[in-house]
Amino acid sequence: MSQVLVASNRGPVSFSLSEDGGLVMRRGGGGLVSGLAGVVGAAPDPGPPRFPGPGRGDPGVLWVCASLGDADRAAARRAPEGRLDLDGHDIGGAAVRMLDVPADTFHRAYNGVANSTLWFVHHLLFDTPRVPHFDARARRDWQSYEAYNAAFADALARDAAPGAKVAIQDYHLSLAPRMLRDRRPDLRIVHFSHTPWAPPDYYRLLPDDIGAQVLHGVLGADHAGFLTGRWAAAFLDCCERFLPGARVDRAAGTVTRAGHATRVGVHGLGVDGDALRRRAAEQDVVERARALRDQVGDRQLIVRIDRTELSKNIVRGLAAYRELLVNHPEWHGRVVHLAFAYPSRYDLSEYREYTAAVQRTAKQITDEFGTPDWDPLVLQVNDDYPRSLAAYRVADVLLVNPIRDGMNLVAKEGPVLSERGCALVLSREAGAAAELSGDALMVNPFDVSQTAETLHRALLMPRERRAERCARLAAAATALPPRRWFAGQLAALD
Amino acid sequence: MSQVLVASNRGPVSFSLSEDGGLVMRRGGGGLVSGLAGVVGAAPDPGPPRFPGPGRGDPGVLWVCASLGDADRAAARRAPEGRLDLDGHDIGGAAVRMLDVPADTFHRAYNGVANSTLWFVHHLLFDTPRVPHFDARARRDWQSYEAYNAAFADALARDAAPGAKVAIQDYHLSLAPRMLRDRRPDLRIVHFSHTPWAPPDYYRLLPDDIGAQVLHGVLGADHAGFLTGRWAAAFLDCCERFLPGARVDRAAGTVTRAGHATRVGVHGLGVDGDALRRRAAEQDVVERARALRDQVGDRQLIVRIDRTELSKNIVRGLAAYRELLVNHPEWHGRVVHLAFAYPSRYDLSEYREYTAAVQRTAKQITDEFGTPDWDPLVLQVNDDYPRSLAAYRVADVLLVNPIRDGMNLVAKEGPVLSERGCALVLSREAGAAAELSGDALMVNPFDVSQTAETLHRALLMPRERRAERCARLAAAATALPPRRWFAGQLAALD
Numbered sequence: 001m002s003q004v005l006v007a008s009n010r011g012p013v014s015f016s017l018s019e020d021g022g023l024v025m026r027r028g029g030g031g032l033v034s035g036l037a038g039v040v041g042a043a044p045d046p047g048p049p050r051f052p053g054p055g056r057g058d059p060g061v062l063w064v065c066a067s068l069g070d071a072d073r074a075a076a077r078r079a080p081e082g083r084l085d086l087d088g089h090d091i092g093g094a095a096v097r098m099l100d101v102p103a104d105t106f107h108r109a110y111n112g113v114a115n116s117t118l119w120f121v122h123h124l125l126f127d128t129p130r131v132p133h134f135d136a137r138a139r140r141d142w143q144s145y146e147a148y149n150a151a152f153a154d155a156l157a158r159d160a161a162p163g164a165k166v167a168i169q170d171y172h173l174s175l176a177p178r179m180l181r182d183r184r185p186d187l188r189i190v191h192f193s194h195t196p197w198a199p200p201d202y203y204r205l206l207p208d209d210i211g212a213q214v215l216h217g218v219l220g221a222d223h224a225g226f227l228t229g230r231w232a233a234a235f236l237d238c239c240e241r242f243l244p245g246a247r248v249d250r251a252a253g254t255v256t257r258a259g260h261a262t263r264v265g266v267h268g269l270g271v272d273g274d275a276l277r278r279r280a281a282e283q284d285v286v287e288r289a290r291a292l293r294d295q296v297g298d299r300q301l302i303v304r305i306d307r308t309e310l311s312k313n314i315v316r317g318l319a320a321y322r323e324l325l326v327n328h329p330e331w332h333g334r335v336v337h338l339a340f341a342y343p344s345r346y347d348l349s350e351y352r353e354y355t356a357a358v359q360r361t362a363k364q365i366t367d368e369f370g371t372p373d374w375d376p377l378v379l380q381v382n383d384d385y386p387r388s389l390a391a392y393r394v395a396d397v398l399l400v401n402p403i404r405d406g407m408n409l410v411a412k413e414g415p416v417l418s419e420r421g422c423a424l425v426l427s428r429e430a431g432a433a434a435e436l437s438g439d440a441l442m443v444n445p446f447d448v449s450q451t452a453e454t455l456h457r458a459l460l461m462p463r464e465r466r467a468e469r470c471a472r473l474a475a476a477a478t479a480l481p482p483r484r485w486f487a488g489q490l491a492a493l494d
Numbered sequence: 495m496s497q498v499l500v501a502s503n504r505g506p507v508s509f510s511l512s513e514d515g516g517l518v519m520r521r522g523g524g525g526l527v528s529g530l531a532g533v534v535g536a537a538p539d540p541g542p543p544r545f546p547g548p549g550r551g552d553p554g555v556l557w558v559c560a561s562l563g564d565a566d567r568a569a570a571r572r573a574p575e576g577r578l579d580l581d582g583h584d585i586g587g588a589a590v591r592m593l594d595v596p597a598d599t600f601h602r603a604y605n606g607v608a609n610s611t612l613w614f615v616h617h618l619l620f621d622t623p624r625v626p627h628f629d630a631r632a633r634r635d636w637q638s639y640e641a642y643n644a645a646f647a648d649a650l651a652r653d654a655a656p657g658a659k660v661a662i663q664d665y666h667l668s669l670a671p672r673m674l675r676d677r678r679p680d681l682r683i684v685h686f687s688h689t690p691w692a693p694p695d696y697y698r699l700l701p702d703d704i705g706a707q708v709l710h711g712v713l714g715a716d717h718a719g720f721l722t723g724r725w726a727a728a729f730l731d732c733c734e735r736f737l738p739g740a741r742v743d744r745a746a747g748t749v750t751r752a753g754h755a756t757r758v759g760v761h762g763l764g765v766d767g768d769a770l771r772r773r774a775a776e777q778d779v780v781e782r783a784r785a786l787r788d789q790v791g792d793r794q795l796i797v798r799i800d801r802t803e804l805s806k807n808i809v810r811g812l813a814a815y816r817e818l819l820v821n822h823p824e825w826h827g828r829v830v831h832l833a834f835a836y837p838s839r840y841d842l843s844e845y846r847e848y849t850a851a852v853q854r855t856a857k858q859i860t861d862e863f864g865t866p867d868w869d870p871l872v873l874q875v876n877d878d879y880p881r882s883l884a885a886y887r888v889a890d891v892l893l894v895n896p897i898r899d900g901m902n903l904v905a906k907e908g909p910v911l912s913e914r915g916c917a918l919v920l921s922r923e924a925g926a927a928a929e930l931s932g933d934a935l936m937v938n939p940f941d942v943s944q945t946a947e948t949l950h951r952a953l954l955m956p957r958e959r960r961a962e963r964c965a966r967l968a969a970a971a972t973a974l975p976p977r978r979w980f981a982g983q984l985a986a987l988d
Contacts, residue, residue: 124696127621128897128940129804129848135817135942199695201728202618207941234695310623323629354623403622446622447701448629 002188003161004061004490006036007152007176008169009110011065011098013084013091015075023075025089032169035269035486036061036094062095064155066106066148066172076100082155097159099151109148110172111347112141117206118171118214122195123311123404124202134207142210146175149217153179160187165493167486168221170194175213178220181260188493191221192267195406196431197234200241208242215243219255219262223492227407228431232264265492268435269485271412273478280389280417288390292338295378296394300459302337303395303422305388305410306402307344308355308381313403313427313445314341315354318361318377320401320451325369325376328456333374335459338391342383355381392417396466397458399425400432401445407431411440412477421467423458425451435476439469496682497655498555498984500530501646501670502663503604505559505592507578507585509569517569519583526663529763529980530555530588556589558649560600560642570594576649591653593645603642604666605841606635611700612665612708616689617805617898618696628701636704640669643711647673654681659987661980662715664688669707672714675754682987685715686761689900690925691728694735702736709737713749713756717986721901722925726758759986762929763979765906767972774883774911782884786832789872790888794953796831797889797916799882799904800896801838802849802875807897807921807939808835809848812855812871814895814945819863819870822950827868829953832885836877849875886911890960891952893919894926895939901925905934906971915961917952919945929970933963 012033015023027033067073076098079087084096101109117138120126132138153176156166168176168191177191197203203211215238218224226232232253239255240248246257253264279285292301302321306312321337341358345351362379369376380387392398398414408430414422426433426440433442441458443451461469506527509517521527561567570592573581578590595603611632614620626632647670650660662670662685671685691697697705709732712718720726726747733749734742740751747758773779786795796815800806815831835852839845856873863870874881886892892908902924908916920927920934927936935952937945952960 124622127624128618129807129844130621130809130851132940133810133813133942134940134944135813136820139943199693201693202696204938205940207944208938313623315624316627319627319629326630350623357624444698444701446626446628446699448627449633450628450701 003164004036005064005156005160005164005166006032006061006169007064007156007166007173008032009066009114009172010068011063011096012094013089013096014068015071017071017074023071023078025075027091032482032486035482036063060095062097062159063091064097064099064152064159066099066101066110066152068106070103072098073100073103097155099155101148101151105144105147107347108141108144111345112138113145114172115345116348117141118174119195121198121203121206122171124198125310125403126205128205132205134210149173149175150179152176153183156180156187157183160184162186163188165490166190167192167489175217176220178217181220189221190223190225190489190493191218192225192489193218193231193235193406194227195231196404197226197231197238199234200237203234203238203242211238211242215239215246216257219243219246219257219260221262223263223265223489224255225265225267225489225492227267227269228434229266230434231406231431232266236264263492265488267485267488268431268480269407269409269482270435270477270480271409271416272481272483273416273474276389276413276416280393282386284386285389285393288384288387289393292387292390292394296336296338299333300335300396301391301394302335302397302399302455302459303340303391303414304338304399304401305340305391305414306342308341308351308358309344310350310354311403311405313401314339314358315361316445316448316451317399317401318358318365319448320399320455321377322361322365322368323448323452324455325365327452331456331459332369332376333371336375337377338380338395339377340380340384340388340391343381389413389417392422393419395422396420397423397425397455399451399455400430401425401427401443401451402430403427403445405430405432411436412473415470415473416477418470418474420463421470423461423466423469424473425454425458435479436473439472439476497658498530499558499650499654499658499660500526500555500663501558501650501660501667502526503560503608503666504562505557505590506588507583507590508562509565511565511568517565517572519569521585526976526980529976530557554589556591556653557585558591558593558646558653560593560595560604560646562600564597566592567594567597591649593649595642595645599638599641601841602635602638605839606632607639608666609839610842611635612668613689615692615697615700616665618692619804619897620699622699626699628704643667643669644673646670647677650674650681651677654678656680657682659984660684661686661983669711670714672711675714683715684717684719684983684987685712686719686983687712687725687729687900688721689725690898691720691725691732693728694731697728697732697736705732705736709733709740710751713737713740713751713754715756717757717759717983718749719759719761719983719986721761721763722928723760724928725900725925726760730758757986759982761979761982762925762974763901763903763976764929764971764974765903765910766975766977767910767968770883770907770910774887776880778880779883779887782878782881783887786881786884786888790830790832793827794829794890795885795888796829796891796893796949796953797834797885797908798832798893798895799834799885799908800836802835802845802852803838804844804848805897805899807895808833808852809855810939810942810945811893811895812852812859813942814893814949815871816855816859816862817942817946818949819859821946825950825953826863826870827865830869831871832889833871833873834878834882834885835873835875837875883907883911886916887913889916890914891917891919891949893945893949894924895919895921895937895945896924897921897939899924899926905930906967909964909967910971912964912968914957915964917955917960917963918967919948919952929973930967933966933970 076082400411411432424440427445570576576591894905905926918934921939
């Protein structure tokens, strides 16, 4: 088995400062950690996965990630060349190199380019009369993005064994595959996009050289992975339109340029049903589920769970709930909308404004319809993972209405945990739509009235039909667990 | 020759109230008036065109338009069935029926749907996390848009002679072709789009039924005209994606549905060079040109002329000028930017905010770079047509950088009137780019830095090269005069 290197902005651990100034390590979860654990033969559940590290007689796993804040940076500096595992940190046995990217370089690359530019272009989020605005400052941000990608390429080039497989993740690192290939042509590189990909007529909002550089960067990989066929096709469209000399073969799913071929593949990502169900059976979740049931009583419960992300479309979702209450007063007192909108990207002014708009809209609904006996809407903004799992368990209707979304795992986790069978109201612009549209109730996320009527239909759906559909949704949601998703990417390199 | 009917939101005349409460009629200009005059054998220049009306021994011309305000409405009500020409108004001999659309219906159709929704979708202007927001109110607006279109279809169906040709203009009237065909299958109908057309991945922001209804509406015409091949192709793409059962034949340029075929054609629109030059030689223009020359002295002059329209991209244009002054201080005191930004669509809050942003950006530049001897920027917001023509005459560089534009006639008028030969800095997203890109300096309108550098190149261009390019631009700009554009649409119906 080859050595496997993973590169991602956010690593499997992060640090914070304790009250006495010491470093406290926290292990993260997510599909990548779980996928990696499944592939490299880490110890099975329960508990956080353990990884084989280098020097245990196998080629091992090395994870390269960025320092996201000052505490991360302090931990990275203290460890020998950033190798946290060599500084007494147990990260499930994995070797982790945390890069000490200078704070201003990181800020410009992460906020200025990755989250404000590339995220926006792939999710169609620009307020075009105003942004993007590619001026001298944007150019400086872009140079930081190049430097940030180069830091990853340098670390990977230095650490990788000959012929190793390198899995580079997401839009933060779109240039790294090319940079790494230039440094180490012997490596086998996969790039995976967790976001959608912009259609050509929107992609061309980027400056020509930057747009071409991103495509060229991803094509440095031997394999470019996407979550659905729609995003893969958009990537091919962009290569064809914006890279002179690129030969796109749609039947073969390849892009060839300057003698190097990149295969484009679709690797859907679902949930690990067993692990998720086990977690949701723990005491903290059980208690919260009981509390939610007490709070809601015999009313039907519409649940949404999102980061407060511009693409998640929370304001229109709340507006749709309002329109439901206006058009169908028969639901007054008989339904509660539980909206979890967790903080996200508060460094960006657009997100602070959006969060305020969510809260304003929620307050309007409460003021307009609330009675002493009935809270029509409960908005929760403090992240509480066990409470989210509890909400999945007791939801009657799950609302997932993003403007555009690479996949959306809420739409998959909900049906898996639903106790009585929930109806899923799902945006057709989520990647998950490709797998779930047969049993979800589909909506156009910009169409508030249609969303309101679809919530109404979902509430009216007979319990048995809801349960049947939910069972099929859960089966589809667990058909592509993270280990399969990640194994598929690595296998594509053979 | 067949009878010709024209239908457009804005007609060839409009009314205002005089101080004593009487109605004052004003004749408008524009490509449609001039194109129509050329086609139907109106009296030649000089002076406003005269049209053959019905009842003079030929089938004549009838123009159907909407009342845009209270004075229009009063004039329409006073005239027999809205026929202004039968109420003592001389409109160059043309018959004009001005429809008395109720004010609230008009407002919702014009502002709510045409200008806030269809204009925005075709120009990619939505601030997607916030708008479009298709709720119950938007549905009510849509019903008004249907009623407004039906009012046109009713009037045309009643007035048209058997087999007459009907030319329906623009995005305000996208449903009218279908409505008219249903009422009068004997008529020959052309619909012409003066805007761009949205690519499918953006068009699908519209509610499904509304998106399909617009396409179906335009396909009620026998011929659907667009300003460039790019917009025609996007229309075909949308038909293919969103109209089940539509057969799109790209080679033939047809869309067939339910047995009816619509031909899609490209009809570029340029300027009537002779008429424009004659107008620009009149005394009011000559005086203003002299005043501008006195004001600017021997400095180079960068000119832009736009309505303050979100798509016109004035803020980024000003930002590019600022970046030019930052990066190239050698131009300080040696260049003046004259920006005409005329009021537009002040009924919409987005436009009021945008106008404020333009003024703020202009003030920043003046504050940052202005000296007692040098005004780097002159922003004019009061519409003055002869002054615009004067600016064309004396410009050294013309900046036309829309986000997206059906055609853009500023890019064509400027080179025609330029005295010494101006350089044209042109957005690749303007329809005019298809005809002018060989001799213009092309820019990505979102790339402020590139625009700044291109202004620099334009200022440095040797006078002779500038003049050569300008002469070729003027030739291209006048190759498709309005009469040819309009005649092409009518000929396509034979």
